[in-house]
Amino acid sequence: MKLRRKDQEEIAIDMSPMIDMVFLLLIFFIVASAIVKVEPVQIEVPSAVYAKVPEDETGRFTITVTEDGTLYMGPTQQQVTLEELKVAISQEMETDPKIRILIRADQTVKYHYNEEIMEACAEVGATDMIFAAFEE
Secondary structure, three states: OOOOOOOOOOOOOOOHHHHHHHHHHHHHHHHHHHOOOOOOOOOOOOEEOOOOOOOOOOOOEEEEEOOOOOEEEOOOOEEEOHHHHHHHHHHHHHHOOOOEEEEEEOOOOOHHHHHHHHHHHHHHOOOEEEEOOEEO
16 A cells, blocks of 8 residues: 655646636537527519618518518518518517618519508508618
């Protein structure tokens, strides 16, 4: 049996740096997994000679219209009907009365689909609307 001498110190490993690194990695992976990128519905945005690109598109409630008139709303691009869109916009207006709306319509969408969307927004009180377009 091996006996220790009294003048010999016990060797100890400091675990606090390793614990700090584990917590940092844990926080990194939690934050990285929370960021979910939702791909927008693929449409061909029209171009116009006098189109103005807005300075700030952040915070806008997005409505996407495909060629066949299918509606998608919000950041998750959830498919909705016109009545569901009205309800969603009115719910958004309760939290933000000055809601701003971005309408992304395919370049081949018939005008009456866009007109229905604008009328639905106006019925619930949303008046700040812009259409997505590229500058020529």
